[in-house]
Amino acid sequence: MDISEKERRAAIVAFDYDGIVPTIEAFYILSILYSAKRCLDAFDRYDALDKKEENAEELVCIVQEAVGHAAALSRYFWPSPKDKKNQPTLKHLTNKRGEKLRKAFQIDKDSPLFNRALRNAWEHFDERLDEYFLENDAGYFFPSCLLNTHALADDPTGHVFKLLDINEECLVLMGKKFFFAPIRTDVLRVKHKAKDFDSNGSRLSFNEGRL
Template sequence: MEIITAEELELRASQTAKECGGIQPMHTPFYTLSISYSAERCLSAFDLYEHLLENNADPASLISAVQEAVGHAGALSRYFWPSPTGKRNNQYELKFARGKKLREIYKIGEDSPLANRELRNAWEHFDEKLDSYVLSNDAGCFFPTPIIDSHTLADEPIGKIFKLIDPNNHCLVLLGKKFFFEPIRAEVERIFIRTSE
């Protein structure tokens, strides 16, 4: 395999961004298959969650299934909204052109649940969030183990929720913060259907 120089890679990135809108036509199937994979894995994790819920699984297992689904949804969202980090060069510009083109192909608006990175970041940076949580909360009733209950418990001023799943409202509470995950699931289902059109 020929090794491409950094200069050549930058040139190709520039041409692809400017002339093709971020994706060369012959490369579209690579993105479609990758998007389909992430969407399918996300939906499989949500199906596992439903199965576990029907079989009265413990809270930790339910939260784990939602966490897996959200992780795959996060991977999916990066195709459409790439990370803003990185060296400002042609490859940087290419990833944003690619994201825009894919949003057009899949008819995804800026109001998509996948555009909100809050839940994904809550999992990806959980260790840092946990540091802040324990340093910020020094009084109250703490619930350090995962629980199944109403998300309204997180509204109590003295209640300190570590991890809670509210199946009736499709809500996950992490470190006292609520995340409603059903809109994510619905959007991923819609995208998955489009990958097979």
């Protein structure tokens, strides 16, 4: 399909249907439900694992997996601002889709899922790793997974790659902190909304009020 035809179709969906044609709402609902379930399943595995130093790597990996699924979930509501200069209508469609889903799921910028750093940490991870070492070329580096207080990441001479603060429920990744308890709570809310939509004809609903 050439760009002009894709733009024509995008215009219909964006302007006539606010970004999502009703007959395909189920695909978005089920995709959101999938990401939410994967996120919460990972957190359940984290709960079941002994919080011991010898499990540090596995604990960090599980939480990183959970937060990664949360980041994927976030993109449904706040699409990545990709460069679509030659397809402006498609970009508008993507933005309208995000707006429609935010309205249906009653989610706004107060949500921890809105955190741009949450998404950036998992997008182009290899490039961010390159930049991390360009910006931090001196001090103490900790390449292994750590179980410790997230305050270690505040030391300007200490560069923490991956750290998990069990007491404060905080994951530190390349010096960035992600307090995952609020993330987990909001993902659970989104999951409940998606299940409700799926149980009611796989259609989005726009009733007022948060769960």
